[in-house]
Amino acid sequence: MxxxxxxxxxxxxxxxxxxxxxxxxxxxxxxxxxxxxxxxxxxxxxxxxxxxxxxxxxxxxxxxxxxxxxxxxxxxxxxxxxxxxxxxxxxxxxxxxxxxxxxxxxxxxxKHLPAQQDLLLEQAKQALLKSDLNAAFNYAKQAYEIDNSNARIKLVLADICIQIHKVDEAQALINTIDVQEQDAYFNNIKAKCEAALEAKDSPEIKEKQQQVEKYPNNLELKEELSILLNEAGRKEEALDVLFTVLQKDLNFNEAKPSFLAIIASLPDGDALAAKYRRKLYSILY
Missing domain, CATH: 3.40.30.10 (Glutaredoxin)
Structure with a gap:
């Protein structure tokens, strides 16, 4: 209605x-x-x-x-x-x-409605329920910019950051939560963050990095490494590896579609997306 x-x-x-x-x-x-x-x-x-x-x-x-x-x-x-x-x-x-x-x-x-940051936080939660992570991140970030001392806002934003693979940002937010505000929700987000941080440096990634170092001209190995890095949330490193592939061969396998897909997965207005779009344009044109 x-x-x-x-x-x-x-x-x-x-x-x-x-x-x-x-x-x-x-x-x-x-x-x-x-x-x-x-x-x-x-x-x-x-x-x-x-x-x-x-x-x-x-x-x-x-x-x-x-x-x-x-x-x-x-x-x-x-x-x-x-x-x-x-x-x-x-x-x-x-x-x-x-x-x-x-x-x-x-x-x-x-004077008669909840504070703007509370409205934005509620919108972030509603977006999360709909699995719209991009909108959820933007709402939660706006709420945080208005009130960066609110523990609940920080934890919701940290939760979203983990889901969009911004784990370092999530960890930084978690580290600012005072002891008296560390409730069950805090413990849940902290555990999720620790698991995500462990996954960032898996044995599979280390092994693939060693292979790339041994065979630096093997573009297929680099493409495989970028997939592992992206899955672990290390998007900038994944983009960087893929860019070295594209510099050698712009049409190699799925390198370009994968590169664009990683950029598309970043939140609206993300500086990383803008940076790597520019890098791609520099070799396209």
Missing amino acids: SNIVSINAQNFQQVLGETSQQKLVLLNFYSAQSPECINQAAILDKLAAEYNDYIVVANLDCDAEQALASQLAQQVGLQTLPTLVLLKDSAPVDVLSGAQAEAKIREALA
Whole structure:
């Protein structure tokens, strides 16, 4: 169900009553004839998408629903359009009269919604449930950038880092958790991290590295080593080995598709991805 609704005589009691018991309702008095109202509606649409689980935007067209608008206007002391009324538990908790900048509306929302880092952390958890590791990482990282002292945020981010093979970053986060905050979840993430660190330097990798050192011109051995390194989460080393293969033979076996696949597996905006894309372009063009 969309969290943007049009208010009318049939549904206003449910939305302003029942719905406001569950979510913060933004009752938007507006006129479709007013440019200021149209501009503010676009801001509300954006916020509705961003805070989908926490708010409902209830639009009341004062031209189309004049009787209802007049009735509700008396209750809130409406003087101008647009006017935004925030309702929680069936009662107004804030009124913004006149056209508002996005920052002002966000400021009002912040008084009645969970903190931004908590919202981002919840979004990270939801993305994890959907196995969308890229989105989960970005949400958790944003939450960490807002509050880098929150142990729960650090542990969720560490958990995600382990799953996307950023084990060293996960270890660094785990090392910052104070003793009094080391609960069962901490122990679970720590154990996962230790297992991932052990896998990074397996006997198979050491053996393959020795073979590559012995036969440095054997591109097939290098390709096999890159696979092992990537599986262990050592993505930069895997890319580096594959790049030496591509420098020798751009079309060798699956080297180029594997190289691109590793880059694609990195989170959006990852500096490592940008670095190795540039390196590949340097020999392609």
